[in-house]
Amino acid sequence: MRDLTLLPKAELHVHLEGAMRVETVRELAERVGAPIPSGLVDGRWGFAGFDDFISQYTAMCALLGTIEDFRRIAYEFCEDEARTGVRYAEVVFSPSNHAPRLGDDWFGPIEAVLDGLEAGRRDFGVIARLAPDLVRDAGLELAERSLEVALKFGGRGVVALSAAGSERSGIAPFGPLFRRAKDSGLRSVPHAGEWAGPRNVWETLEHYLPDRIGHGVRAVDDPALVEHLAGTGIPLEISPVSNVATGVYGSLAEHPFRVLRDAGVTVTLNSDDPPMFGAWLTDVYRSARDTWSFDDADLAEIARSGVRASFADDEIKAEILAGIEAWLTEPSTA
Ligand code: ADE
Ligand code: ZN
DSSP: OOTTSSOOOOEEEEEEEOOOHHHHHHHHHHTTTOOTTTTTETTOOSSSSHHHHHHHHHHHHHTOOOOOHHHHHHHHHHHHHHHHHHHEEEEEGGGTTTTTGGGTTHHHHHHHHHHHHHHHHHHHHOOEEEEEEEEEGGGGHHHHHHHHHHHHTTTTBBBBBEESOOOOSSGGGGGGHHHHHHTTTTTOOOEEEEEOOHHHHHHHHHHHOOSSSSEOOGGOOHHHHHHHHHHHHHOEEOOEEEEEHHSSSSGGGOOOOHHHHHTTTTTEEBSSSSSTOOOOOOHHHHHHHHHHOOOOOHHHHHHHHHHHHHHHHHHHHHHHHHHHHHHSSSOOOO
């Protein structure tokens, strides 16, 4: 069994705000005299289901009060991703969770994030690109502003448009925004089928023309959809530990990662909101190994899928793929 931290990994689904260190959350709360979110108790997060997770997430976002905070969390993110063996990350960031609180400043936060990521690349070697999201529950007007942010930084650190938040809001009304993003050269990576059922994924396929799907696990409930995903090769950004922490599945043993993989769907492993779910990417790979008895060759293949499904430049992909081969061919210690 090889050391999974040393396996070079691409992470395709991780939220910048959701990756905030617990100590940073505490410090930011102390600075403004705000209570820490109620889900964070004795240094560990816990949630009473998916809606509670989203409320806790929103409360945590509200602690980001200055532009410097954004630079800081982006820099710390790179350090933490490097520590877990991530070489390349595509990172969801939510402009609409911040601008209304910060004097309607839509561009300051993302500029600071890009600055922090650049400093993080220099100091820790992690390359990170952004996927700003539309938080659909916040409505169409804020979604349009978020799209403007994504378009303004397209090719300057932004590679894709995401959609996150609750899957309860309508899908179709946001379709034209995804079309504009794609027409402008951005990729489409919406959350879908995280807890809402297969219809949510079908509608997302129709209206958002996704290049990948965030989560998508509930597709497993519709064999025709599984067949469609396997046939088209649209990758799923799967985060099993997240899905158990938010109550979508009762345990990892019940999670459909292996079923989807065996059905020929392109699956990747991701952390989503690592400190909130108590698992950075190496921990996620380790729990997949423990749950589904994957061997090193399986884990290397899953890591390759992440690299191939990324929007990284060819040289970056080739370098990480070579690192995966080196990991797999070097003698195992156990
Ligand atoms: N925002 C942060 N994490 C999320 C998730 N897993 N689903 C939807 N919105 C999110
Ligand atoms: Zn997510």
